[in-house]
Amino acid sequence: MPEHTAASRLRLSGLCFLLQILNILLFAVFVRYSPEGSAGPCPPQLNCSRRNEDSAFQQPPGFQGVHVQVLLSFGLLVVFLSRYRPGSAAISVLITAFAIQWAVLTQGVFHFFLNGKIYVGAQSMVSADFCTAAVLISTGAVLGRVSPVQMLLLALLEVTLCTLNEYILLSLMGVSDSGRSLTVHTFGAYFGLMVSRVLYQPHKDKRKREEQQDKGHQTDVFAVVGTIYLWIFWPSFTSTTTTVHHNDENWAVLNTYFSLVASTVSTFILSPVLYEESTPRMVQIQDATLAGMAMMGMAGEMLVTPFGALIAGFLVGLISLLGFRFFTPVLRSRLKIQDTCGVHNTHGLPGILGALLGTLLTLLATADTYGYRLELVFPLVAQGSRTVADQAIIQLSALPLTLLLAGLGGCLTGAVLKIKVLRCSPDAQYKENAVFREVAEEGSEPSASGKEELGISTLV
Amino acid sequence: MPEHTAASRLRLSGLCFLLQILNILLFAVFVRYSPEGSAGPCPPQLNCSRRNEDSAFQQPPGFQGVHVQVLLSFGLLVVFLSRYRPGSAAISVLITAFAIQWAVLTQGVFHFFLNGKIYVGAQSMVSADFCTAAVLISTGAVLGRVSPVQMLLLALLEVTLCTLNEYILLSLMGVSDSGRSLTVHTFGAYFGLMVSRVLYQPHKDKRKREEQQDKGHQTDVFAVVGTIYLWIFWPSFTSTTTTVHHNDENWAVLNTYFSLVASTVSTFILSPVLYEESTPRMVQIQDATLAGMAMMGMAGEMLVTPFGALIAGFLVGLISLLGFRFFTPVLRSRLKIQDTCGVHNTHGLPGILGALLGTLLTLLATADTYGYRLELVFPLVAQGSRTVADQAIIQLSALPLTLLLAGLGGCLTGAVLKIKVLRCSPDAQYKENAVFREVAEEGSEPSASGKEELGISTLV
């Protein structure tokens, strides 16, 4: 790579160095381990009465499941759909490594600040993983059009705003969103779409679409991995955060399973009608799986009958497919929003639908159908300080608030990324981006290129 | 794919639609979540006294392990051995998605019916996964010779019959088969072999064998994934269903480990004698691993000394290899049974041997060697309502009963599938099947075909 200057090569290195030193200093000054552990008495400021914040260690598989989720499913989503850039795997790992540290810090400021110190525990890591998931969803929208340095800045800003949104929704408003339909899926998707809109560059779009078309079948086989992992690990992911910790009748897990099963079948129903193939591609099955799961984020623990999950999954599977077929082209041509990995159909729209379903189910919630679960799902309602209708209004109002924050945050972040681009010459910027493309295109004779691209198959 | 008519393309779509609507309606009418959870008192009809049916949530890793098992190991087995059909991954997911719903319904009818409702919980999902595993084993025998529509019908019928067999064995006869040597491995293998016999088509067999030979080395590397997953996840799979829930001395896990270790080594011993290579192929190691684990299905929790598991695994590893070398060709030429993935050697024969070993061990069971475990493994013996000899006779008689049900069910299903074939022209039927082949053969120049086939390597 002779034309790749040392300056642009070292820019990422330098930024990483600065951010890591900053993280170490902030950790040294502010972050300590929880002094007592979950067994100890809970300081009143930590608001333990509502949820036992440190109980994640009582569910180590769930805790592990979240990491599987963040690193595998989202990482995979980001990586394999951008199959022309094997190098993006390395950047995904960097983004994850930075975002986890930064999220521990920012979340600590909101949630765990006590006597001038941030006390971290297992729950901090789980919350940090959620923020990282939102960041990875957002990168799915802009992938292929931003440099690693821009990605790092995007992570820096989005983690902060995502934490703010989560704090407002979950702590201030008392919204029940245990599967993070709003705070992860909807926020991440619309944040990324707005950044994509601000960074819109028409000529790049065309080239990418061509590349995507002639590699369709490879994407199919890569998608198998993603789908299988989602099936296995996402339900545990959901269960990590449900309020029901007692291991008995974890409806959120079962509802998520039923939803994903139904959305998978609906892909097999609608895909042959919309496209010319008798069997759907694995990418479509994976997208349906993602949509069926994002749908159950808020509603998962509120559904009291399994057929509700079947119907919801069935419908969201159809809607997601229709979105890919009819809405994504409109987004691209009319609204000038490029959506590299289709996050609008797999995270954005299902997240909104999940929030609406959650609102409806909140309205229908009664002490009879929920039993002791009411205390866990809607603690304020159970304590009598809120009526069910109030709770439903609050759940509903959380949706536009999230969209607003994600939209404004995306605009702001996009603007900042544009400024940063100006700070180096556009040429150098392009070259840095091109390094990754070179990795993929290096062996441009057929067989060697086959090697490279299939290599992505390992990005499990 | 110009010759592929819209009618045959939409047939699968329509069938999926009908079945999914049927599932939703049946769920809406019959299925509810368990009202009380495992903490609540158990209604007498649910027969909780024998096994705590809802305790699966106390073992979330095991629950997750079952899904890993169903989707990865079996799905993988089915997928990668049929490496000429990447499209089969999508069909495997469809079969799994449908079979899980249908198994929840049929199992609910037998096990969880109470006041006109089927009450589901985590245990329902685990049982449904077992049925799905049996279906996937059966598809391993017929793979490449049936269309997706036929596969769906096979799943519909086999789930029903497998549930019936399980109900008769476990609930009515009180057979102890916690690792499902009989109800999953033996039933699935012989059901599939019988369907394969009924659907026998001589000219297809020849072609497939040629394809298999010149892709041997690729299968090797794909098999590595399967083997590693089996080693990691199957023992948890076994432990999910063992009757010993108290986490202390889970002999079934340890016996399974020792058995698979020994069967792996025995592959390294016999393979160089039978074949011309000094090291066995990974496919052979994987088959030995599967055999060593199927062997421990029934006997896993009955073996009271580790060296018994070592010897059993050692012998079944040898037998499985000998079966591949000498018995599979006989099956094919004399009995006209094509066995695409060799399920007879990896599931059928080891399942039978496991059942025989289990019978022998039942005869040897005494209160002294089992201690408090006798209550868990043989509750009726511990309660005094059965002698050890009676239990052994019942264990033994379950084997021919399972073979009979699997054989009759396979004949019936094969006949139904043949009728369905008649309902469309054989030509259209062949074309539908050919769609998948096209996916694999599309790039017929060396490099592109290399891409396609290696893509299967991602079907982790």
Next chain:
Amino acid sequence: MPEHTAASRLRLSGLCFLLQILNILLFAVFVRYSPEGSAGPCPPQLNCSRRNEDSAFQQPPGFQGVHVQVLLSFGLLVVFLSRYRPGSAAISVLITAFAIQWAVLTQGVFHFFLNGKIYVGAQSMVSADFCTAAVLISTGAVLGRVSPVQMLLLALLEVTLCTLNEYILLSLMGVSDSGRSLTVHTFGAYFGLMVSRVLYQPHKDKRKREEQQDKGHQTDVFAVVGTIYLWIFWPSFTSTTTTVHHNDENWAVLNTYFSLVASTVSTFILSPVLYEESTPRMVQIQDATLAGMAMMGMAGEMLVTPFGALIAGFLVGLISLLGFRFFTPVLRSRLKIQDTCGVHNTHGLPGILGALLGTLLTLLATADTYGYRLELVFPLVAQGSRTVADQAIIQLSALPLTLLLAGLGGCLTGAVLKIKVLRCSPDAQYKENAVFREVAEEGSEPSASGKEELGISTLV
């Protein structure tokens, strides 16, 4: 493979047969399951007061995590870095299968011998897995230069010596090394390096290095799998063996996460300075991840502040990279030690640094900062029978002892392997080794070779 004689082909088969029969006989005579389980009273000889040896079943995910660790991460490390030998996967499985049985026996002699019987349980399997991990690390140093028969003998000897070292350190000296910085990482690395030194063959070295260079980019994509698995599963691996079983505030897990996060970022900082690329290769990220985790082996549960883990991980990431760049060539040219997979930089050096850090932290340990954890991490200090300074001296003296044992053991093993080589003609020996190479090079035209090599991508 016409030139491959039947004699050399059957030598491995015969050795496997002998060893397996030996294992079965030893198991039959000596090994029994624990009579009572963890609930029963503990015989005084088993030294249960210090650690609840059978508590691993209370952490099934961790138990599973160890297997994931051993089979995936180490197996992968060994396999994919030697990407010119797909056949090495089969040998890795054989080594694992044999080493687990042998480790159960040897560890049983030291730890579980009671009334002439070895009583095994879940803890035996976990300990056996640790020994297997050390063996796999060692094979990483000598890979490509030893035959399968030699590997088996290496496993036989190393398991014995590793168990001896572990017994001296953990049981006799009372060293606190829950993450096995010394007994697995340091011992395995230096044992393998010493064997590599004794087996040094100059002409082979040159050829291998050439092969390594022109396959660099493929290694990149294979490494993604390894890195992601390490991130997900290693922290559970560490937590399996920590002395803190109460699930509250498992600092070892959090410290390990923080350490690996920081070492990953440090790769992005230093790599562009040392090499000509703006983004580090995935292999480098994986090596940094391994180093960051090996560093936390001993110190993981002693660090009381998160920023300590950040700093330690940050520094060890830099040191590991510098070691690859500057120290590995010196090892090769001056000390005549070939290090196929760079285990010195990823296991050896970080293990030593981890032990030094652990010693320092032991000196700083006070009852105030540790609280009730002191009893768990340093039981002898908590009981008053040792001062903190004594404990620190013992921790420190364990390092040279481990290095001495590993060095002597490696010399001895290397000498034995050389003797074995003499027993067959060097020619036949070379041919046996060549069998694997043929597997990889069989399709030497570009496309077919692409197939073979990418197949390794499946070694997830």
